[in-house]
Amino acid sequence: MEIAYLGPEGSYSHGAALAYISGATAIPMQSFSEVFEAVETGKIKMGILPIENSTEGAVTMVMDGLLHTKRAQIIGELVFEIRHHLLSTGKNVEDIQCVLSHPQAIEQCREFFRKNYPSIRLLASESSSQACITAKNKGITYGAIANKVAGERYGLNILSDQIQDNLMNQTRFIVIGRKETSATGRDKTSIAFSFHDDHPGSLYEVLREFAERDINLTRIESRPAKAELGKYVFYIDFHGHQKEVMIQEVLEKIQNITRWVKVLGSYPLSAEEGLQQRTRLGVV
Numbered sequence: 403m404e405i406a407y408l409g410p411e412g413s414y415s416h417g418a419a420l421a422y423i424s425g426a427t428a429i430p431m432q433s434f435s436e437v438f439e440a441v442e443t444g445k446i447k448m449g450i451l452p453i454e455n456s457t458e459g460a461v462t463m464v465m466d467g468l469l470h471t472k473r474a475q476i477i478g479e480l481v482f483e484i485r486h487h488l489l490s491t492g493k494n495v496e497d498i499q500c501v502l503s504h505p506q507a508i509e510q511c512r513e514f515f516r517k518n519y520p521s522i523r524l525l526a527s528e529s530s531s532q533a534c535i536t537a538k539n540k541g542i543t544y545g546a547i548a549n550k551v552a553g554e555r556y557g558l559n560i561l562s563d564q565i566q567d568n569l570m571n572q573t574r575f576i577v578i579g580r581k582e583t584s585a586t587g588r589d590k591t592s593i594a595f596s597f598h599d600d601h602p603g604s605l606y607e608v609l610r611e612f613a614e615r616d617i618n619l620t621r622i623e624s625r626p627a628k629a630e631l632g633k634y635v636f637y638i639d640f641h642g643h644q645k646e647v648m649i650q651e652v653l654e655k656i657q658n659i660t661r662w663v664k665v666l667g668s669y670p671l672s673a674e675e676g677l678q679q680r681t682r683l684g685v686v
């Protein structure tokens with residue numbers, strides 16, 4: 403089973419890909435857009451992308467990318483624990499002048515550096531594992547923020563352990579593919595939509611359709627529509643599958659009150675959310 407991810411080997415996306423399908427053949431890509439494209443064109447069946455972090459919120463590149471897919475849709479999700487470490491070829495943090503990583507990882511450790519090493523420059527890299535390769539080539543004045551596996555793979559020392567600003571640092575990854583999933587009874591659907599015009603109660607009208615049917619929402623976000631200021635695209639995740647009659651009914655209603663709606667995909671709930679839902683229902 404092939405799955406495209408933001409590489410090279412040892413990135414957080416790589417860890418998430420292997421956690422999603424153990425024994426998967428993970429194919430490294432150079433950017434999130436390449437992951438989208440590999441799946442859109444059918445070159446690779448599946449792709450994995452971070453969509454939301456417990457500290458930093460939405461991964462905006464991926465949220466925006468989902469609006470433009472024609473064939474790729476969300477077919478799965480996974481919540482992955484992120485543990486950042488400060489790695490370098492040297493042995494002393496005092497030697498380090500610049501630290502590289504993916505912008506997401508940098509944001510998740512910014513407070514650590516501000517408090518402890520305010521003179522270190524934090525520089526963006528394509529990914530945390532690419533940061534390790536660059537730091538390795540540059541020598542002891544460079545460090546990288548990455549996970550332990552990457553440190554071992556690229557022969558770097560751990561100079562500081564668990565440097566993320568929030569101990570509990572989780573990222574939700576989505577898995578994209580071209581084949582629609584079947585309903586399992588414990589699914590989630592993601593949609594995006596925007597309104598014709600700005601009038602009082604427009605978002606309320608959409609939310610009412612869910613509330614009236616007792617459908618649980620798990621996430622709501624808005625992003626600029628990339629037109630004038632004040633125009634937004636809304637994203638909603640909710641329990642249920644697009645093949646279920648009640649969900650089809652809701653989608654039809656929403657179609658009538660919005661300018662456009664795009665179903666980004668229906669997929670089984672992540673293990674954590676499935677457990678929460680079953681606990682709520684008194685199953686476990």
Ligand SMILES: O=C(O)C(=O)Cc1ccccc1
Pocket residue numbers: 408412413414415416452484504506507528529530531573
């Ligand atoms: O740079 C990486 O290793 C990635 O996979 C992107 C990323 C960075 C930080 C948290 C989750 C994903």
